[in-house]
Each structure stands twice: as C-alpha cells, then as structure tokens.
Amino acid sequence: xxxxxxxxxxxxxxxxxxxxxxxxxxxxxxxxxxxxxxxxxxxxxxxxxxxxxxxxxxxxxxxxxxxxxxxxxxxxxxxxxxxxxxxxxxxxxxxxxxxxxxxxxxxxxxxxxxxxxxxxxxxxxxxxxxxxxxxxxxxxxxxxxxxxxxxxxxxxxxxxxxxxxxxxxxxxxxxxxxxxxxxxxxxxxxxxxxxxxxxxxxxxxxxxxxxxxxxxxxxx
Amino acid sequence: xxxxxxxxxxxxxxxxxxxxxxxxxxxxxxxxxxxxxxxxxxxxxxxxxxxxxxxxxxxxxxxxxxxxxxxxxxxxxxxxxxxxxxxxxxxxxxxxxxxxxxxxxxxxxxxxxxxxxxxxxxxxxxxxxxxxxxxxxxxxxxxxxxxxxxxxxxxxxxxxxxxxxxxxxxxxxxxxxxxxxxxxxxxxxxxxxxxxxxxxxxxxxxxxxxxxxxxxxxxxxxxxxxxxxxxxxxxxxxxxxxxxxxxxxxxxxxxxxxxxxxxxxxxxxxxxxxxxxxxxxxxxxxxxxxxxxxxxxxxxxxxxxxxxxxxxxxxxxxxxxxxxxxxxxxxxxxxxxxxxxxxxxxxxxxxxxxxxxxxxxxxxxxxxxxxxxxxxxxxxxxxxxxxxxxxxxxxxxxxxxxxxxxxxxxxxxxxxxxxxxxxxxxxxxx
Numbered sequence: 001x002x003x004x005x006x007x008x009x010x011x012x013x014x015x016x017x018x019x020x021x022x023x024x025x026x027x028x029x030x031x032x033x034x035x036x037x038x039x040x041x042x043x044x045x046x047x048x049x050x051x052x053x054x055x056x057x058x059x060x061x062x063x064x065x066x067x068x069x070x071x072x073x074x075x076x077x078x079x080x081x082x083x084x085x086x087x088x089x090x091x092x093x094x095x096x097x098x099x100x101x102x103x104x105x106x107x108x109x110x111x112x113x114x115x116x117x118x119x120x121x122x123x124x125x126x127x128x129x130x131x132x133x134x135x136x137x138x139x140x141x142x143x144x145x146x147x148x149x150x151x152x153x154x155x156x157x158x159x160x161x162x163x164x165x166x167x168x169x170x171x172x173x174x175x176x177x178x179x180x181x182x183x184x185x186x187x188x189x190x191x192x193x194x195x196x197x198x199x200x201x202x203x204x205x206x207x208x209x210x211x212x213x214x215x216x217x218x219x220x
Numbered sequence: 221x222x223x224x225x226x227x228x229x230x231x232x233x234x235x236x237x238x239x240x241x242x243x244x245x246x247x248x249x250x251x252x253x254x255x256x257x258x259x260x261x262x263x264x265x266x267x268x269x270x271x272x273x274x275x276x277x278x279x280x281x282x283x284x285x286x287x288x289x290x291x292x293x294x295x296x297x298x299x300x301x302x303x304x305x306x307x308x309x310x311x312x313x314x315x316x317x318x319x320x321x322x323x324x325x326x327x328x329x330x331x332x333x334x335x336x337x338x339x340x341x342x343x344x345x346x347x348x349x350x351x352x353x354x355x356x357x358x359x360x361x362x363x364x365x366x367x368x369x370x371x372x373x374x375x376x377x378x379x380x381x382x383x384x385x386x387x388x389x390x391x392x393x394x395x396x397x398x399x400x401x402x403x404x405x406x407x408x409x410x411x412x413x414x415x416x417x418x419x420x421x422x423x424x425x426x427x428x429x430x431x432x433x434x435x436x437x438x439x440x441x442x443x444x445x446x447x448x449x450x451x452x453x454x455x456x457x458x459x460x461x462x463x464x465x466x467x468x469x470x471x472x473x474x475x476x477x478x479x480x481x482x483x484x485x486x487x488x489x490x491x492x493x494x495x496x497x498x499x500x501x502x503x504x505x506x507x508x509x510x511x512x513x514x515x516x517x518x519x520x521x522x523x524x525x526x527x528x529x530x531x532x533x534x535x536x537x538x539x540x541x542x543x544x545x546x547x548x549x550x551x552x553x554x555x556x557x558x559x560x561x562x563x564x565x566x567x568x569x570x571x572x573x574x575x576x577x578x579x580x581x582x583x584x585x586x587x588x589x590x591x592x593x594x595x596x597x598x599x600x601x602x603x604x605x606x607x608x609x610x611x612x613x614x615x616x617x618x619x620x621x622x623x624x625x626x627x628x629x630x631x632x633x634x635x636x637x638x639x640x641x642x643x644x645x646x647x648x649x650x
Contacts, residue, residue, distance in 0.1 A: 075388045076410075077302070077428050083410035084393050088352075115411075122412040122570075125352045125394035141314045141564055142513060142557050143471035143546055146650050179396065179564050180314040181353055184471035184544070185224070185478045194355035 060104045065089060069108075079109050083119055087126055096127035124179075132167040132174035134212045136160070137191040140177050143184035148201070152188040153177060155205035172213060225476040227495040231457055231465050234441045235481040238325045244360060246367040249328040255373050257444035261336040262381040267297075269340040273443065275451030277463040282308055282399075282436030283512070283542045285462075285530045288443075294423035295341040296431050303343035304432040306408065307334050307440055309350040309357075310392050310399040313512040314564060315544030318467040319437040321479055323350065323357040326441070327364035331387060333440030335374065336447055338385045341433050345386045349404050352392040362389045396568035400616045401434040403570070414570045415616035436542075438467060458484035462529035466543050473500040473549035473650075484529040491528065492547055503549035506648075507633070511541020513561045514621030516628030517554075538628070553648030554633045555640055558625050559587035565622045576619035579610040583622055590637060593644035600630055600637055 061069045072085045086109060090101045097120050106116040120126050127135070138144075138153040153175070157164060160173040167174045183189035186198035190208075197208060223239030226232075237243035237252075249255070261269050274289030295303060307330070311319035323330060334346040350358050365387050368374045376384045390408060397403045398413040405427040407413035426432025442464065446454050455463045462484040468491060471477045475497035482491065488510060492499070499505060505520040510528065515538050518526060522536040533540040548557070566580035586603055589595050607623035614620075630637060639645045 075390075078409075080410040081408060081428070084407065085391060088391060088393065109410075111410075119410065119412055123352070123393035123395050125392075140560070142509075142561055143315055145557065145560055146472045146546070146548060146552060148650070179567060180312055180316075182311045182317045182320050182351065184315050184317045184546070185469060186317075187471065187477075191353060196356065 060101065060108060061089065061093075065093060080111055083109055083111065083116065084123070087116075087120055087123075091126055096130050098128075130167070132172050134173050134192050134215075136173055136175045137178035137181070138175065139179070139181045139183070139187075139189045139191075141180040143180070144187040144189060147187035149188040151202045152190065152200055152205060155202040156190075156209070159206050159209040173209075223478075225478045225480075225497075227480055229486075229490075229495050230481050231483055232481050233445055233465050234322065234326075234329070234438065235467060235479060238321060238479070240325070243326050244328075244364060246328060246364065246371055246373075249326075250371075253448075254328055254444075255332055257448040258332050258335050258373065259379045261339055261447050262379050262383055266340050266342055269336060269447065272447055272451050273340070276446045276454040277451070277461075278439065278442055278446060278454065279462060279464075279530065280436055281438035281442075281466065281542065283313070283514070285540065288435065288439055291423075291435075292337070292340050292433060294421070295433055296423070299342050301430045302345065302428075303341055304427045304430055305334060305338045305341055305343040305346045306401075306404060306427060306432055306434040307346060307348040307437060308399060308401065308404060308434050309348050309354075309361075309437045310404060311351055311354075311437070312396045312399055313514060313542055313544060314561065315469060315471055315509065315512045315546045316542050317469050317471070317544075318479055318542070320351075320354055320357050322437050322441050322467075323354070324360050327361045328368065329441050329444060330361070330437055331364060331368055331374070333443040334387060335378070335385050336443050337433070337435060337440055339383060341431075343433075344384055345388065347408055347427070348387065348389045349398070349408060350389055350391055352394045358389060358391050365389055395570075396564075397570045397616070397618060400618070403616065404434060405432065412570070414572050417615055459529050459531070461531055462540075466528075468528065469542075469544045470496050470547065471544070472547035473503065473552065474498070474547050475500055482528070485532060486528045488526040488528050488545070489524045491545065492523075496547075499547070499549050501549075503551060505547070506550050506552050507548045507554060509538075509546040509548075509625070510543070511539050512544035513546070513564065514617075514624055515539040515541045516624045517632060518628075519632050539624075548650075551648050551650050553646050553650060554629050554636045555587065555591050556646070556648070557650075558629045559584065559591050561625050562587055562622055565618060569618060573614035573619065575610045575613045576622075579606060579619055580622055583607060583610075583626060587626075590640055593640055595637075595641045597638070597641055599641070600634070604630060 072082050076082050086105050087097055090097050102116045102120050103113045106113045136156055140149040156175045160168050160175055162168040162173055162175055165176055181189045181191055183198050188200045190197045190200045242248045270289050270292045278288045279285040280288055309319050338346050374387050392398055395413045398407040400415045402416035403413040408427050422432045458464045465481050466484050468480045468482055480495050507517050507519055508523045509517050510533055518536055518538050526536045530540050562584045566584045569576045569580045571577045586599050590599055603626055607626045610619040611623050636647045639647050
C-alpha cells in the first residue's frame with residue numbers, strides 16, 4: 001500500500017488497544033495510545049498538546065514531526081489547504097502558536113505571513129499565547145448551563161486558584177469558558193487538553209484537579 | 221454496557237451499535253454486514269444510486285432538511301474537473317451531540333456512506349471535516365479510515381469496480397461558522413472560515429473551485445442502509461414528507477437525556493415524558509427548543525401539540541433543525557438562557573456582514589442590561605426591531621439564528637422580561 005502517497009499504514013493500530021469498555025471510553029482512559037509519529041496524516045494533532053520539547057529556537061518540525069507534516073501535504077490538492085493541520089502540529093509541539101511560528105509556517109507553505117495570522121486568529125483552538133499544562137475548557141452554553149455549568153466553572157476556578165482566562169502560578173492550569181462542546185446530553189462537559197470529561201458536577205472537580213496535578217500535559 | 225439510555229420506543233438503525241466498541245473494528249463491521257451496500261452501489265451507475273436515495277425521500281439531517289438525492293443530482297453529470305464530497309462533521313450547534321456519537325461508535329458506517337455518496341456524485345476524494353475539539357472522534361475515524369484502506373474498501377479499484385476513492389479526515393480548529401457549507405469549504409482550503417456568497421453554488425464552484433457536495437454525518441450514515449434495503453424500506457418509517465428515522469439529541473431538564481433514534485413524526489411530548497423518563501424532579505415543563513439554538517422556542521402548550529418532523533414543527537411556529545431538543549423546566553431562567561445563546565452567536569460571528577457583526581454584539585449587550593435589572597420596556601421593542609433587521613440581510617444564516625430565540629422568547633415569555641425590567645425579579649434560577 002505504501003507506494004500510493006495517500007496510504008499511510010501504521011496508524012495507532014500498531015500500538016492502541018481498541019476493545020474498550022464503556023467505562024474506559026467515558027472514564028479515565030483515552031481511546032488507544034497516541035504515538036508521537038502520528039501515522040495517518042488525517043490524525044494530525046490528535047496527540048497531546050504539550051510535549052516536553054518546547055524549545056523556541058528549534059526548527060518548526062523535525063524528525064517524526066517533519067514526516068507527519070509531509071504526509072499532511074499529500075492529502076490536499078494545494079499546499080495552502082494544509083495550513084490548519086500544520087498549525088495544529090505546531091500547537092501540539094509547542095503548546096501555543098506564537099507569531100514567530102505563524103511566520104515559519106507561512107514560509108513552509110508558501111503563504112503570505114498576514115494570511116497565516118488572519119487564519120490563526122480566526123480559530124479559537126489555536127492558543128495565541130502560552131497556556132497552562134492543563135487547558136480546562138468548561139462548556140457554559142445552554143444545555144450545560146441549564147444543568148449547573150456555571151457552578152462547575154466556579155469550582156474549577158476555586159480549586160485551581162486562578163482567574164478566568166489566567167494561568168495558575170504553578171503553570172498547571174488555565175481555565176476558560178468554552179462554547180458548546182457537543183456533549184449536551186452529558187452535562188456538564190469539560191474539555192481538558194484533548195480529553196472530554198462528561199457529567200462533571202462541582203463535587204467531581206476537586207478530584208479531577210487533584211488527579212491532573214500529578215500529570216504532565218502529555219499524559220492527557 | 222448499554223448505551224447511556226435506550227428506550228423500547230426507538231427504531232435503532234444508525235445507532236444500533238452505540239455503546240459497543242467492537243463495532244469500530246473493520247472486521248466486526250464487515251461480519252455484521254458492513255460494506256455490502258458499498259459493493260452493491262459500485263455495481264450500479266451513479267445516477268441509479270441517486271435515484272434510490274431520491275426514492276427514499278431522505279432529507280438532509282444537518283438542519284435545512286433539503287432532499288439528499290436532489291442535492292446530489294445538481295452535480296455535473298460529466299466529469300471535466302475533480303469532484304469533491306465533503307462530510308460536515310463540524311457539529312457545534314448548541315444542543316446537538318449526534319454526529320460525535322455516530323463517529324466514535326460506528327466510524328465505518330460513516331465511511332461507507334461517504335464512499336457511496338462519492339460514487340453517486342462522481343467524486344474521487346472525500347473530506348470528512350471533523351470538528352477540532354473532537355480529538356477522540358478524529359482519532360477513531362482516522363484509525364477506521366486507515367483500516368479501510370488496508371482492506372481495500374478505500375483507495376484504488378475498490379471491489380474490482382475500477383473506481384478510486386480517497387478519504388481524508390480533516391480536523392477543524394474551533395469555529396462554529398465552519399459548519400456552514402461555504403464557510404467549511406473556505407476552511408478546508410486553509411482560509412478563514414468565512415461563508416461565501418451564493419451563487420455560484422457548491423455543485424458548480426465548491427471546495428478548491430471544483431464541484432462539491434456537502435452532506436451531514438447523519439445523512440451519510442443513513443445511505444448504506446437505504447442502498448442495501450431500498451427506498452421503499454426507508455419509507456416505512458416516518459411520515460410521507462419526512463421519511464425515515466432521526467437521532468433526537470435530548471438535553472436539559474429531563475431524567476434521561478441522550479440520543480434517541482425515532483421515526484420522524486414522533487410526538488414531542490411523548491419523547492419527553494415517555495422516552496426520556498419525564499421531567500427532572502417532576503417539575504413542570506416551561507419551554508422547549510426542538511431543533512438546536514437556532515430555532516424559535518416553544519412553550520409547554522405548543523410542545524404538547526408538536527410532532528417531530530419538518531412539517532409538524534413548522535405548524536407550531538418552529539423548526540426541526542437538527543432535532544436537538546433542549547428541554548427547560550419551571551426553574552429555567554429564559555432571559556439568561558437566551559442571553560447565553562446570543563453571547564454564543566456574538567462570539568461565533570465571522571464578522572463579514574454588518575448586520576450580524578454588530579447585531580449579535582448589541583443584542584447580547586441589551587439582553588445583559590435587561591438581565592441585570594437595568595433594562596427598559598423600550599428595550600424589548602428595540603430588540604424586536606433590531607433582530608428583524610438581521611433576518612435575510614447577510615451572506616449566511618447565522619444572524620437569522622439570533623432572531624429566532626430572541627423574538628420567540630419575547631413573544632412567548634414577555635412576563636419574564638417584564639419581571640426583570642419592572643421589578644428586577646428573575647423568574648428562574650437555572
């Protein structure tokens with residue numbers, strides 16, 4: 001299969017366990033393991049946000065990440081279309097998308113730097129400034145709100161000792177309000193880095209925060 | 221390990237394997253009859269596939285309810301340029317949570333639907349534009365695509381039919397407006413997700429400037445079942461004008477919120493009281509939003525008369541939308557919830573059109589003033605007039621979506637607004 005550029009065997013199937021229980025899916029474990037080398041180009045940025053390597057001087061992509069970037073390019077009829085997945089990769093590596101990274105992505109893809117700035121600022125998922133190791137996004141839109149999302153948000157702010165949108169002093173947490181996360185039947189939904197926590201009540205918050213304190217962002 | 225809640229009133233076709241992680245394996249999917257419909261479809265001409273879907277009467281499940289077969293027939297019959305099929309998996313309408321479940325529990329069903337759709341519109345490449353926040357669904361789907369490539373269901377010469385179809389999962393980056401079809405095409409091209417003026421319509425000039433069709437996840441998931449069993453089979457469910465089954469996403473103040481697959485035309489009140497186990501704490505029903513935040517609210521009396529199909533919802537002055545039923549009991553604070561929805565639209569407006577960019581922000585500010593007990597009765601007239609100017613004056617319908625909850629809530633729950641304005645009293649807590 002590998003002679004066809006679109007086919008990239010070796011996705012998480014080599015490493016991931018797929019027979020999951022309900023509890024695992026909704027509970028503590030994410031689906032499968034997430035290899036840093038990515039596998040299928042479609043899987044871009046499905047990895048943990050923040051890997052230990054956050055050296056701002058390093059080239060935009062190296063090694064496995066360069067390979068993933070090249071795989072992404074094979075999926076689109078023009079280079080510019082790879083911009084969103086490329087910025088996703090940048091964020092996965094560095095935790096946020098800095099103006100410098102935007103310019104370097106523009107150079108890689110042959111785009112005008114202003115275009116890339118325009119795109120990066122349009123989408124909410126690109127962090128334009130560094131965030132805590134755990135980015136906590138509490139849905140407060142209507143369905144969650146009806147079921148007490150604001151209390152959950154307040155509990156997160158209390159237990160992480162931060163202000164809304166600010167990063168805690170130990171660099172562990174940034175808590176923000178999120179728009180609907182499409183888990184309305186399981187309120188309140190909280191997204192922490194790439195994972196959803198569903199049916200969260202204020203009582204659960206202390207446990208979640210305690211659990212996260214022992215983890216780096218990459219464990220998420 | 222039953223899916224969070226199931227009901228014996230359901231007709232589970234698309235959601236049959238919700239809660240069963242084995243279904244994600246390509247081998248299990250094939251054992252259970254998967255990819256048979258693809259083989260059948262590839263043995264038929266593209267126009268014959270379109271005819272089957274037309275005969276089923278399937279209507280788009282993304283909100284507008286446009287007949288899918290008719291949409292497909294707009295695509296050029298001769299292929300001069302590449303065609304693209306886009307699967308709209310950018311589910312972000314508040315209240316909606318069906319597509320995520322369809323993708324994470326049964327990814328191959330969607331892939332099979334995409335492949336059949338691609339064949340019907342003569343496309344060689346399918347992009348599944350999956351919402352960025354859905355890391356899990358993205359991963360499950362990308363893994364399933366990989367497995368299907370490995371088994372030869374995607375790629376070159378599928379089932380020795382000579383057809384080549386590729387599938388790419390494209391992860392979005394967090395923008396509600398990318399769920400609008402032309403916004404999605406811009407986003408896929410690596411641009412800001414700003415909707416485009418129509419015409420030209422996507423079937424003429426779509427993604428990458430080529431003829432394209434955009435279908436919702438749930439629409440495409442229904443396709444394999446329709447192709448396998450025929451259009452008449454699908455018509456046994458639902459009503460004459462709204463055939464088939466639909467996933468209803470119920471959230472809010474009910475005992476058992478969740479996804480329920482029911483035939484269209486199901487009575488709303490039975491959905492709440494029977495299927496969803498009634499209202500939370502036995503409270504009284506106050507209001508329902510039957511189709512996601514972009515449709516008008518209805519009060520309890522209208523809800524009792526409402527049947528859940530495209531026509532039945534229009535009869536009580538609302539819309540089925542994507543069937544996201546948000547239920548509010550007597551403790552709900554309507555003004556606050558409407559303000560929260562408008563805040564959402566103000567956040568998500570792309571800013572291209574003045575009525576939307578300015579209108580969403582000012583509507584939110586006036587509502588906030590009323591909520592804080594500082595509003596005046598004139599504010600209600602201002603809101604009605606202002607939102608009226610936001611209908612039909614913009615490129616896409618995001619700003620129309622603001623008018624629906626604001627106007628309907630002022631008409632039906634004027635008491636709540638007046639209580640805040642005159643006495644600073646809230647008529648709800650949630």
